[in-house]
Structure formats: C-alpha cells, structure tokens
Amino acid sequence: MTGSARTHRGAMAFQAGVAAENRIAQDYERRGFALARRRWRGKGGEIDLILRDGDGLIFVEVKQARDFDRAAQSLSARQMQRIFLAAEEFLGSEPAGTLTETRFDVALVDAQGQTRIIENAFGHG
Numbered sequence: 001m002t003g004s005a006r007t008h009r010g011a012m013a014f015q016a017g018v019a020a021e022n023r024i025a026q027d028y029e030r031r032g033f034a035l036a037r038r039r040w041r042g043k044g045g046e047i048d049l050i051l052r053d054g055d056g057l058i059f060v061e062v063k064q065a066r067d068f069d070r071a072a073q074s075l076s077a078r079q080m081q082r083i084f085l086a087a088e089e090f091l092g093s094e095p096a097g098t099l100t101e102t103r104f105d106v107a108l109v110d111a112q113g114q115t116r117i118i119e120n121a122f123g124h125g
Contacts, residue, residue, distance in 0.1 A: 016064060024107040036051060050090065057103075063107070063109070083104065103119065
C-alpha cells in the first residue's frame with residue numbers, strides 16, 4: 001500500500017469515528033444528558049465523550065466497526081485502564097473530585113450507523 005493510500009484510509013477512518021461520536025453524543029443529548037467534553041485528552045489518555053448526569057458523570061468510549069461484535073472486541077483491557085486513568089485526572093477538576101458519581105459506558109456503532117449503548121460496561125478495578 002502506498003503512503004498516500006494509507007493516509008487516505010486513515011483520514012476516512014478518522015472521519016467515520018467523528019461521525020460515530022456525533023451520533024452517540026446526539027443520542028445522549030436527546031435523552032437529557034448534557035455534553036461536557038468531547039475527545040478530552042489528559043496525560044493518561046483520551047475519553048471520547050464525557051456527559052453530565054445531574055451531579056454525576058458518564059465517560060463514554062465509542063467503538064465503530066463492521067458489526068457490533070467486532071466493535072465490542074476492539075476494546076482492550078489496556079485501553080480500559082487508560083480510560084480509567086484519564087477519568088481520574090478529569091475528576092480532579094470536579095467539585096467532588098473522585099467522589100463524583102461516575103459510570104463508564106461503551107457505545108458501539110456498526111457499518112450501517114446503527115448504535116448500541118452498553119451502560120456501566122465496565123467497573124473500575
């Protein structure tokens with residue numbers, strides 16, 4: 001594969017990821033959650049979406065693939081650890097700090113744009 005083909009494929013994947021995040025953010029907002037941050041980057045890693053649920057927060061990892069199973073399988077234990085570290089860093093700026101009620105969701109998007117949100121997909125530990 002040539003460099004330009006690889007660059008084009010990477011750009012297309014990036015745009016598809018942004019579109020998936022937009023779709024998921026809109027879904028949460030329709031359900032009454034306020035979008036606090038999009039693609040928040042800390043020292044520990046990046047969190048795709050952070051939403052407010054009253055005084056609590058929902059950290060959302062968006063995964064897109066050809067089908068839901070592939071999307072779900074693409075979330076590694078190492079990536080979950082980076083999400084926890086980034087969330088802990090973000091919580092440092094919240095009034096209640098790490099005592100803030102939190103939830104970690106995974107949002108899956110398939111090739112047809114259908115979505116599946118798994119609430120409280122993984123616990124801290």
